[in-house]
Amino acid sequence: MMKKTYILKIMLFVVGFALLLYVTVFRHNPYLQFRSGYYIRLEGYVETRSPAILLGDSHAAIIPQEYLPPDVYNLSYGSDGIQEMFVKVQFAFHHNPGLKTVFLSVDDQMFSLYREGINNQEIIDEIRQSKFEITKNRLFNMRKWPVFNRNVYVFIRRNIIQWFAHDIFEKKGLYVSKDKEIESAVPIQLKAKQRVEDQIRGISQKSIETYRLLIQFCSQRGAKVVGVQFPVSPDFYQYADIMQLERIEDARKSLLLSEILNYRDIFQEKSYFIDIDHLSDEGLKAFQGSLRTINKE
Numbered sequence: 001m002m003k004k005t006y007i008l009k010i011m012l013f014v015v016g017f018a019l020l021l022y023v024t025v026f027r028h029n030p031y032l033q034f035r036s037g038y039y040i041r042l043e044g045y046v047e048t049r050s051p052a053i054l055l056g057d058s059h060a061a062i063i064p065q066e067y068l069p070p071d072v073y074n075l076s077y078g079s080d081g082i083q084e085m086f087v088k089v090q091f092a093f094h095h096n097p098g099l100k101t102v103f104l105s106v107d108d109q110m111f112s113l114y115r116e117g118i119n120n121q122e123i124i125d126e127i128r129q130s131k132f133e134i135t136k137n138r139l140f141n142m143r144k145w146p147v148f149n150r151n152v153y154v155f156i157r158r159n160i161i162q163w164f165a166h167d168i169f170e171k172k173g174l175y176v177s178k179d180k181e182i183e184s185a186v187p188i189q190l191k192a193k194q195r196v197e198d199q200i201r202g203i204s205q206k207s208i209e210t211y212r213l214l215i216q217f218c219s220q221r222g223a224k225v226v227g228v229q230f231p232v233s234p235d236f237y238q239y240a241d242i243m244q245l246e247r248i249e250d251a252r253k254s255l256l257l258s259e260i261l262n263y264r265d266i267f268q269e270k271s272y273f274i275d276i277d278h279l280s281d282e283g284l285k286a287f288q289g290s291l292r293t294i295n296k297e
Contacts, residue, residue, distance in 0.1 A: 038077055038078045041074065041075055041078070042091070045073050048073055050072060050073035051071050052072045052100060053072070053088075053099065054068065054072055054074045054075065054076060054294075055075055055102065055105065056085070059279075060074065060076040060230065061077050062284065067287070067291055069292055076105075082211055085104065089214055093217075097221070099221070100224070102218050103294060104214070104228065105228055108245065108248050109199035111203055111211075113201050113202035114201060115204060192275065192276040195277070200240060200248060208254070215255060224258035225257055226258050227259070229261070229263055229264045230277075230279075231264060231267050231272070231277075231283065232273075233270060233272075233275070
C-alpha cells in the first residue's frame with residue numbers, strides 16, 4: 001500500500017513538473033526562476049487596477065489578499081525598503097492613473113537606520129534584478145500574462161510540488177516544525193531583544209526624505225497616502241528604547257500623512273505573533289476585521 005502511494009506521488013510529480021514547464025517555458029511565462037510571489041502581485045495589479053494599494057515590508061506582505069477589502073490590493077511582496085515602495089507606487093500609477101489611495105507602512109523600523117542600507121536606488125535595482133530577474137524598464141512595461149498560466153502554476157506549486165517535497169523532507173528528518181523552532185525561550189528572548197534594538201537604532205534621514213517625496217508624488221496625482229502601523233507583540237516595549245520611539249514618532253508625524261491607522265497595540269495575546277512583530281495565522285485572522293475598515297471614508 002505504501003509503495004503504491006509513493007508511485008502515485010511520483011506520477012503526480014512528473015505530471016505537475018510537465019505542466020510547470022508548459023506554463024513557464026513553452027508559454028514564455030517568467031516563473032521559471034521561482035519568483036512567483038513578486039510577479040503574481042505585479043501582474044495581479046495590472047489586471048485589477050484597484051483604486052487603492054497596500055505597501056510595506058513583511059508586516060504587510062504576509063497579509064492574504066482575501067483579508068483585505070475588495071478595493072485594496074496588496075502590492076507589498078518584495079518591498080523591503082521605502083525606495084522599493086516608491087518604485088511600486090510609480091509602477092501602480094503607470095498602470096492605473098486613477099489610483100486614489102496608497103496605504104503605506106509607517107512602522108518604526110521603516111524610519112530607522114536598520115533600513116538605511118537598502119534605501120539606495122542602485123542597490124534596490126540590483127537586488128530586484130538578481131532576486132526577481134526584473135529590470136525597472138520591464139517592471140513598467142510588464143506584459144499582461146494569461147491568468148490561466150498563473151493559476152495553473154500556483155496550483156502546481158501548492159498542491160503537488162510542495163506536498164511531495166514536504167513528505168520527503170519529513171521522512172528524511174529535514175523538515176523542522178514550528179514547534180521545534182520555539183522550544184527554547186531564552187534564545188528567542190535574546191533574538192527579540194536584538195531585533196527591537198536593531199529596528200529602532202537611530203533615525204534615517206534618507207528614509208524620511210524618500211517618504212516625503214513619495215507622499216508628494218501621490219498628492220500631485222490626486223491620491224492620498226494613509227500611514228499604517230502594524231501590530232507588535234506586547235513584549236516589544238520590554239526591549240524598546242522609549243526615547244528613540246518618541247523621536248521616530250516625531251518623524252512620522254512630520255510626514256503630514258492624510259491619516260495614520262495605528263494598530264500597534266490592538267493585540268495582547270502572544271499567540272497572535274510568531275515573533276516580536278510578525279502576526280501568526282491566528283493573529284492575521286483576528287486582524288482581518290481591522291483591515292476590512294481600512295478604506296472606508
